Amino acid sequence: MTPTLPALAVLAALIFTEALSALARWLNVRSLSLELPAPLRGIWSEEAYARSQRYLAASTRLGLAREGFSLACLLAFLSCGGVCWLDGAARAAFPGEVGAGLAFLGALALAQALLDLPFAAWSAFVVEARFGFNTTTARTFVLDRLKGLGLAVILGGALLAAVLWAFQTLGGMAWLAAWAVVTAFSGVLLVVAPTWILPLFNRFEPLPQGDTRQALEDYARDEGFALDGVFVMDGSKRSTKANAFFTGVGKRKRISLYDTLLDKMTPEQLVAVLAHEIGHSRLGHIRTGFWLGTLRTGLTLGLAQLFLGWGGLQEAFGATRPSIHVGLMLFALAWQPLALGLGALSNAVSRRFERQADAFAARAPGGPQALAEALKALSLANLSNLTPHPLLVALEYSHPPVLERLRLLAAHGPGPRPSGAA
Ligand SMILES: [Zn+2]
Incomplete structure (x- = not known):
């Protein structure tokens, strides 16, 4: 790599983003308070609270090591002629630009996944296991990675080929064509994921008849909400942590509850x-x-299209001739600070949506109290961080911290109907 000013600016953007994210995590651990927050007394024990803090410290340490190692490998690759070597190898294997681009970017993604593998295993079998969360077997761990790789090759490969082809052949309007393709692809994925992709990883079964199913169906019917079904997902296959989520569009909206939640x-x-x-x-x-x-x-x-026209940058990183794939890889690095900013913006929107959905749920028969109790139970089951640092919340939290949600729910008063009333 030749240390020209633009090349150094790209590296600085990457390092700045990683450093800011690491700072947020470090501040997060530093700001832990020893006293169990009042709204959770009686649900959380002092012991569980202390354990949640040890869990946070251990997973933060692992996360920082994981990201630091990945950054170090990337910097070594860029500064030791990796671009020139890999580009040469990809072109030797595939003569066409799109083929060489797929090989170049695919090899980078594969290398990244392989370098991360020990950390993923350590996370599941050491950290998560030590705190009693992990239920993943070695077989599930390996199968998950193989299925993920298969999906990345088939779906990711097809999408990337279309984007590379657009930038290669369509000139100044390529980004518009690529945008249309990516949007259509995400739209289709939204529709087919619940039936074709999620079942590759988990089993979904209708919730058995009983009080719970009756209560859920009654509520959906009273709301006039067309629910396609209530499903139980075998989340316990990987972890004791609990969650629930919604999938589907139009008439095919389903709710899936982790079996660990029930x-x-x-x-x-x-x-x-x-x-x-x-x-x-x-x-x-x-x-x-x-x-x-x-x-x-x-x-x-x-912005990627504008960036691709930046003359001399690729050469500074050792590319013998400019290409779409090397340009896109460098763009992915230079784009990091803006991506972090946009991520923070979309998280702020998401947190606002969560507060609105909580306010909607506060009008359900159980009132705000029922959702508050549900959130407390969930926070304990997952040993959630009760006092996250505001910088980390701003950057990464798609949901408001649980104490904020409880405070807002408490402000709704006891609710329309007391718990248990008809
Ligand atoms: Zn939500």
């Missing part, structure tokens, strides 16, 4: 969770989220 919540609390999810749908959050993501993709691709 024994931790009462039917009334699960109704509050469903009400929160229905709130997202009713308030247009899912649609708005999709279009905001689309806008962000357009901005990224438009």
Whole structure:
């Protein structure tokens, strides 16, 4: 690599972003308080609170080591002639520009995944296991990675080939064509993921008949919400952590509850969770989220097109002749600070949506109390960080911290109908 000013600027952008993210994590651990927050006394024990802090410290240490190692490998690759060597090898193997580009970017992605593998294993089998979360077997761990690799090759490869081809052949308007392709692709994925992709990783079964299912179906019916089904997902295959999520569009909207959630919540609390999810749908959050993501993709691709015209930059990193794939790789690095900023912006929007969905759920039969109890149970099951640092919240939190959600729910008062009333 030749240390020209533009080349150094690209590296500085990358290092700045990593440093800011590391600073947020470090501040987060530093700001832990020893006293169990009042709203969670009685649900959380002092012992669980202390354990959640040890868990946070251990996972933060691993995360910092993981990101530091990945950054060091990348910097070594860039500064030791890696671009020139890999570009040469990709061109020798595939004569066409698109083929060489796929090989170049594919090899980088594969190398990154392989370098990360020991950290992923350490996370599951050491850190998560030490705190009693891990239930992943070695077989599931390996199969997950193989399935992920297969999907990346088939879906990621096809999408990347289309984008490379567009930038290679369509001139100044390429970013628009690439934007259309990526948007269509995400739209299709949104529709087919629940039926084709998620079942590759988990089993989904209809929730058995009983009080819980009855309560959930009654609530959806009273709300006039067309629910395609209530499913139980075998989340316990990988972790004891619990969650619930919504999938599908149009008439095929389903709620999926982790099996690990069912024994931790009462039917009334699960109704509050469903009400929160229905709130997202009713308030247009899912649609708005999709279009905001689309806008962000357009901005990224438009800037990528401008960036590709930056003369001399690729040569500074050792490319013997400029290409779309080396340009896109460098763009991905230079783009990091802006991506972090846009991520923070979209997290701020998401947190706002979460507060609105909570307010919607506060009007469900159990009132704000039912959702508050559900959130408390969830925070304990997952040993959530109760006092995250504001910088980390701003950068990475898609949901408000649990104490903020509890405070807002408490401000709603006891709710329309007291718990247990008909
Ligand atoms: Zn939500």
